[in-house]
Amino acid sequence: MIKHLLSMDQLSREDITKILDTAESLQQVTSRPIKKLPTLRGRTVCNLFYEASTRTRISFELAAKRLSADVINFSADSKSSVSKGESFKDTAWTLEAMGVDAIIVRHGSSGAPLQLSKWVEASVINAGDGAHEHPTQALLDLFSIREHLKDFEGLKVGIVGDVLHSRVARSNVKGLVTMGAEVTLVGPPTLIPPQAAGWGASISYDFDDVIGDLDICYLLRVQQERQSEQLFPSLREYAANWGLDSKRVARMKHDALVMHPGPMNRGVEIAADVSELPRSIILGQVANGLAVRMSLLYLMLGGPDADSEMDV
C-alpha cells in the first residue's frame, strides 16, 4: 500500500477496489457491540486541520479510535498560524519529533499535504487541500455508489456546480474515470475550468440537457461568496439553471441517485425536498466515510499483518 495518500492519481483501479473491499469488511465490525479492532494499538495519528471541518475531522478521529490508535487533534487557522510565528514546517517537525505515525492534514493551500510529506517520516493523508484534492471524499463516494449500483463501468455521473473551486470534484473525476465511469461536469462556464476537458470528463453548461441520462447526479456546494465575485448574477438564477429541484428530479432515470459531499445549501444547489428523497444517499455518504477512512488507516498503517488479521 502507498505510504502517503495525497491525490487520487496515486490509486489504480485495483488499489481502489481493495480499499473499498476492506471498508466493506470493516463496516461489519462497526455493527458489532464492541466496535473496536486492535490493529493500530500503540500507533499515533494526528489530525492536523488548518481549516474548519466537522465531518471529516470527526470521521477520521473515530476511524483511528476504532482501530485503537491514539489520536491527537491540532486545529489552527491557516492564516493565523503564519501570523503567530510558527510555520507549517515547524509544526510538521514538532509532530515528527513527537513520533506521530500518521498525519491527516486539511489545509486551505493546495499542495500543502505534498509539501508536508517531504518534511516528515510519518504517513500523510490528504483530508482536503485548497482547490486541489480530497481523496478520502472521493473514496467514500465511490463506496457509496458501489453500495447501490455495483458496477462503475459505463456509469454516467454528472458533477454539478462549482467545479472550479472544488477539491471534491477533482478527486471524484479522477476516481470515477479510473473506475470506468463517464463523467460530465455541469455548471455555469465561470465555474467550470476550461482545462477540465483534459481531465477525461466532458463538459456541459446545460443541466436539463444531461439530467435525463445520468445514473448519478452529484451536486457540489455553491458558496455565497461566488456571487459577490460575479461568477453568476444571483443565487436565484443559479438555482433556476443548475439547482436540483423536484421538476428536474422528475426527469431523472428512476434508479438514478442524488449525492452531495455536504454541507448542503438547501434552496441553492439542492431543493430541500430533494435532499430527503429515497434516491438521495447523502447521509449514507457520511456514514460510509467512517468505514472508508478506517480501511485506509488499516491498509496504510496496519503493516503486512493487517490483511491476515482481517480474517480473524
Added chain:
Amino acid sequence: MSVLLKGGRVIDPRSGRDEVADVLIDGNSVAEIGSVTTEAAEILDVSGSVVAPGLVDMHTHLREPGREDEETIASASAAAAAGGFTAVCAMPNTDPVADNAAIVEKVWALGREAGLVEVVPAGALSRGQRGEKMADIGEMARSVARVRLFTDDGRGVQDSLFVRRVMEYLLAFDGIYAEHCEDAALAAGGQMHEGDASSALGLRGVPSEAEELMAARDIALARLTGCKLHLLHISTRGTVELVRRAKAEGLAVTAEATPHHFALTDDELRSYNPNAKVNPPLRAEEDRLAVIEGLADGTIDAIATDHAPHAIEEKDQEFEFAPPGLVGLETALALGITHLVEPGTLTLPELIGCMSSRPAELLGLDRHGSLSAGGAANIVVFDDAEEWVVDPAAFHSLSRNTPFTGASVRGRVRHTFFEGRQTVRDGAVTSEVSA
C-alpha cells in the same frame, strides 16, 4: 598592471569579431587584441575558452536597502561577477523604494564601494511604486546615478492616463519606460500560469492575457507619446508577437526575457515547488518556444535574469504564501548556452549580444557590451563546453531560491574582469565579500 589573456576565442558581437586571439589588458582598458607578445604582463592561458565583453543584466533585485538578510549590494555584486557580469541594473522595489535621488545615489555608491560590477540604479516611475503620483524622475535622471531606466517592476502600472503622462514626461530626460506587464484585476490571487497544470493543481492561474493586455496598451501609448518602451521579462507567445509587430512598425519598443522562461514551463509547478514560483509565472511549452523564437529573430533584445533573492523561511512555506521570484545571476550564462546555443537556436556571438552588447546599448553603458582595442576592460572568460551541476550552496548570493538545483548545465565562467581588475579568477571571486 597588465594581463595578457592568451589564445582564447575572442567574441565581440558589436564588431563581429570571432577569432582566436590574445587580449592585452592594461589598466582599465583593452590595449591590444591580436597576436600579442609582451613580457610586461601576467599571462593567463585561456586557450579553449571564450573571451567576451562582460555580461550586462538589465534586471536585478539587489534587495538593499531593506532586505539585507536576502541580499546586499555587495553579495549581489559577488554573485554577478561569479556569473560573468560586469554591470547590473538595480530594480527600484527596495524598502524604501528607489523613487528619489537619495536612494538611487546610495545604491550607486554602495555598488562602487563593492567594486565588483557596475551597479546601475533604475528608478521607480511612481512614488512608492503605487502607480499614482510621479516619482522624482528628473532628479534621479540628473543625479550622479544618472538613472535612465524607470519602472515600477513588481507590479504593472494600472492607470492608463498616468502611464501616458509619465511617458510624456520621460521624453525630457531620454528615459526608458519599463513595464512589468500585469493587469492587476485579471491576475488577482494568481499563483501560477493559468493552464492545464494550474487547473489540475487547484491553484489560481494568471492568464497570459494579463500580460498581453498591458503590453498592448503600453505599445499603443508608446506610439502616442514617442517614449521609449522596454517590456520586462516577457513570457507569453502573444506578448512576443505584440513586440514583433511594434518593431516592424518602427516603434521604440524593446523587450527582455529571462533564462527561466526559456528553460522551464509550468510543469515545474506540479511538485508545488515554491522555488519555481515566479512572476510572471513559468508558462506553457508554446510560450517557452515563442520566447526562444523571439530571441532567435531579434524580437527580444536582451536576456535578463530577474534575479530575485528570497529568504529560505519565506520560500519554505505553503505554496500560496511563498513569495514569487528566483535567483539567476549565477546560472544565466550556463542556461543560455545549454538551452539556446547547444540546440543551435543562437550562435555564441548572438547569445553574448543578448547578454551583453544589446543590454549595454539599451542602458547607455558605453563602457560595457563590446571588446575592442582602446575600449574598457570589462571582460568575461568562460568555458562554453564545461558541464557542471547547479548547487545553490556554492552561490555567492545570500539566497538559494533556484528551481535549477541539481540541473546539469554547460558553460562555466572562469575569469571576470571589471574595469581591468580581475574580479573572478578560476571561478572564484577574488575579493571575499562580507554579508
